[in-house]
Amino acid sequence: MHQRFRPVLTMAAVGIASALLLSGCSTETTASVSSSTTDEGVAYATAQIEKFSVDPAFTLDAPAFPLKDIAGKTIFNIPNTSGIPFIVTVDEEAKKVAETYGAKWVEYTNQGSPTEHTAGIDQAISQKADVIMLSQGINGELLIPALQRAKAAGIPVVITHTYEDGDPIPDTLKDLVAAQITAPFNESGRLSADWAIKQTKGKGNILLINTAEVPVAQGIIDAMKDEIATHCPDCTVKDVNVPIADWATKISTTVQSEIQINPELDYVLPVFDSMSLFVEAGVTAAGKVGSVFTASFNGTPAVLKIMQDGEVLTMDAGESMTWLAWASIDQVGRVLTGSPIIEDGAAHTPLKVITKDNVDETGTPPEAGKGYGDAFETGYKALWGQP
């Protein structure tokens, strides 16, 4: 395949990943105290960026349990789709940890449709799995009949990396799902907004790009708007929606059009970093490299490479894929061993602000899980004990 198409396909793939973050509607995150002046807002945003720019600490406060007791058990993992490097990498890391502790890992590779997810649950039942993981964005509400069969077969189900921190499992799934692991999706939106506020010294002209069919995306957009409204009285903000299927064709042209309509535009904040390539293409086509910038969320290695190489993407609120994997195994291990679960699912998987200043810590070229420190390894091993 021609080299120049690879990033586009990767973007499309991760785009689908975002699509796959089909989750229950996010609730508004708690807003901080309002900044009454521009200077206060900039100071607040700068402090937030600095706070999230260091290697994250392990802050999970949960009871220890013997993870070695999962030995001999079968974990049946159904990823949202196997076409997304982000998801595949998290699963591979989780598999490594599970197998280190003696569990059998079954990966149900699929292309992301609810029909396949349903068939996966039925496969897990016929293989008499000990636990089913619905990983990274599967909309369980479209699998209720299959989940009822899993429940009837006595197989617990764990949902990972799908709902916002603090959001409960939807009522329709409460009786069908044993536990979940949540993620700080909305916090990423606040960090993108903080970055734009800081970089524009509180006078930003900001365009938000939503992809509304992904429910967590709306939560992220709401968080961005709230952060800007709360801490940037002189900022102007506008949001547009681009469906996932149109990312490759519409984001670039939308950005160009918005720049034509509003020549003062400073920042474009797409909800997921996989959209950044198209934003960069639009900014470049409009001849605005150096005056229009972008920031986003995920920390996808291919996107971080764009940050290393280009000038348009200036910040990415990254998630450690390895950390996510360990957090998932922690909750699954609790379910499998009958240990106390993390009730609200908040595993405190962190975000790290990655900018031009520290992007090389993620590797050159960037690698999955690199650049976030190793606090989680020490922390989880202390909870789990030896294999």
Add this chain to the structure above:
Amino acid sequence: MTSATDTVAPAARPVRPARNLWLHTERFALLFAWLIVIIGFSIALPHTFFTVGNLQNVLGSQAVLLVLALGLLFPLTAGEFDLSAASTLSVSSMTVAVLNAKMGVPIIPSIIAALVVGILIGLINGIFVVVFKIDSFIVTLGSATVLLGIVQWMSNSSSVTGVDSALVQATVGYRGILGMPMQFFYGLIATAVILVVLTLTPIGRRLLFVGRGRQVAELSGLNVGRLRIGAFTASGLIASVAGIIYAGSLGGADPSSGQSFLLPAFAACYLGATAIVPGRFNAIGTFIAVFFLFSGVVGLQMLGAQNYVQQLFYGGALIVAVALSQAIRRQSARSKIS
């Protein structure tokens, strides 16, 4: 543009015994291939693949794809393409979900509304193709896109859940017969009905004449325009049935996943055209193709194969099957000459 029926070889004619062997080989090759896949994976995975539970899983989960593919047989037989079938499925499932779960309309009227929507979509496609003389590829490509926009609008770009549990029970919930979900039997019934319509009724024969030679059919006195419109209407109606089953199997609807059925449905139709009645789109061949492909995918999944291996299998099986079919046909022709 090449018509749908031109893409496969002519149907079988009365033949001599020597050629008969080749024809039988060709007719049942896909069935044998399916058996080989089942036997191969059963040997490799005796405790996971070769189980009753997995058999129920394989047979019980492909009704939506099967019904959608069966609907496509009508326009394909008539020499047309219907690229809007998957979008019609999406509109249908979303109609049921929005009416029933969001607006509180009882499930039966919601289902009827979805069927009416499917018929209307097919009718409009057919009218544009026949009356305005626009290539079906273009018309249905356009209508597919319009329909996707309508689905996004109806759903506010979000999944809609909470469809009446009666529909869930009627598709995947109740497993009384052989432990199979009811949707499997709907697929079976649809296969039987479409087999009868396409092979044993005058309409099926006329559609085939239209697909093989539109001008000849017109000169023979057939109402070609009406038949072509009917083929699109049938496709729309059956796609909407697939959408209703989809809504039942999910307990809701989502605005985007329906599209993922389009290419597999066409693949099943073309792969099915290499079997049973080689060279002709047919219901039993399509049935075998759907389950042959899915059996292979399930086996690969259980072996832990990467996603790309499944895609290689899916695409490769289609190309190899059609190529082998053609090779056998040539060999058959040589036998006839000799």
